[in-house]
Amino acid sequence: MAIKRFYLILFVFLIFLLIGITAKRNTSSDKNPPPFDFITKLKGYQKGNNTKEVHDLKAYLERFGYLNKNEATNGDFDDALESAIKTYQKNFHIKPSGVIDDDTISKMRAPRCGVADIVNGTNYMQPRNKNHLPRPTSIHTVSHFSFFRGEPRWPPAKNHLTYRFSSDFAADLVARAFQRWESDTHFSFSRVGNNQEADIVIEFKQGYHGDGSPFDGPYGILAHSFAPTDGRLHFDADENWSAADIPSADAIHLESVAVHEIGHLLGLGHSAIEEAIMYPTIGSGEVKTNLQEDDIQGIAYLYNYQN
Numbered sequence: 001m002a003i004k005r006f007y008l009i010l011f012v013f014l015i016f017l018l019i020g021i022t023a024k025r026n027t028s029s030d031k032n033p034p035p036f037d038f039i040t041k042l043k044g045y046q047k048g049n050n051t052k053e054v055h056d057l058k059a060y061l062e063r064f065g066y067l068n069k070n071e072a073t074n075g076d077f078d079d080a081l082e083s084a085i086k087t088y089q090k091n092f093h094i095k096p097s098g099v100i101d102d103d104t105i106s107k108m109r110a111p112r113c114g115v116a117d118i119v120n121g122t123n124y125m126q127p128r129n130k131n132h133l134p135r136p137t138s139i140h141t142v143s144h145f146s147f148f149r150g151e152p153r154w155p156p157a158k159n160h161l162t163y164r165f166s167s168d169f170a171a172d173l174v175a176r177a178f179q180r181w182e183s184d185t186h187f188s189f190s191r192v193g194n195n196q197e198a199d200i201v202i203e204f205k206q207g208y209h210g211d212g213s214p215f216d217g218p219y220g221i222l223a224h225s226f227a228p229t230d231g232r233l234h235f236d237a238d239e240n241w242s243a244a245d246i247p248s249a250d251a252i253h254l255e256s257v258a259v260h261e262i263g264h265l266l267g268l269g270h271s272a273i274e275e276a277i278m279y280p281t282i283g284s285g286e287v288k289t290n291l292q293e294d295d296i297q298g299i300a301y302l303y304n305y306q307n
């Protein structure tokens with residue numbers, strides 16, 4: 001009798017253990033925090049505060065060009081990191097304090113493009129010297145558009161670009177994004193069959209796929225693309241992409257991201273103007289599909305429009 005009771009208690013205990021393990025596994029896989037959420041743990045941090053999360057922050061800033069590789073090897077909140085944060089804050093119009101404040105956290109957490117803001121020491125998001133800028137269309141115009149290093153562009157005579165997909169997913173939305181650039185530039189675009197030669201190749205990729213910044217599951221890096229005349233545009237296949245005109249609050253508006261990435265394909269870098277299509281971040285639920293003066297001026301400068 002005593003033995004029977006013992007087995008019953010053991011059985012009940014094992015059932016509870018099993019339920020416990022299953023529940024734990026569910027919470028850890030269902031609630032994987034978005035990739036950039038580690039930054040919230042660094043609230044109030046500044047020079048002298050050294051932790052593991054500081055190492056993650058350095059990796060983040062290295063990925064987007066604010067630190068070079070050998071500055072990002074440890075978890076020390078050192079001079080290099082402070083200066084990188086100040087540069088980041090300037091680019092995003094936050095008071096350059098070098099302290100991880102609320103504004104910095106909310107910007108760094110935002111989903112964004114995988115193309116770096118700074119490459120080989122060139123900070124694309126800060127205005128360049130004056131004789132490099134186009135004739136201002138009005139005295140109040142401040143342009144923040146930028147280009148890739150060496151200002152690569154499509155040959156002037158090549159004003160028609162073809163594009164293809166690796167699957168038909170979201171093809172109509174991306175077509176709409178191309179039309180938005182068509183109306184304000186000298187470019188026209190047309191789709192060719194998925195197996196044909198094309199100037200631009202659009203694919204959905206997962207994780208590390210051998211180029212650019214590795215994709216990272218939902219949120220974090222949304223997409224990346226390459227300067228002319230490379231033509232590769234990659235979307236992170238793991239995003240909760242929305243095809244709706246107005247996406248739900250937790251979804252990423254695919255057409256908006258496509259309009260941004262096409263800007264890179266044509267030769268634009270990131271802009272510090274928050275309203276511009278070429279601004280690096282976009283919130284979930286946000287819609288941003290209309291080219292702004294800054295974007296249009298950027299293309300006009302790069303391709304020497306005489307208007």
Ligand code: ZN
Pocket residue numbers: 113114115260261264270278280
């Ligand atoms: Zn971008």
Ligand code: ZN
Pocket residue numbers: 205209211212224234
């Ligand atoms: Zn890629």
Ligand code: CA
Pocket residue numbers: 215216217218219220221222236238239
């Ligand atoms: Ca992602």
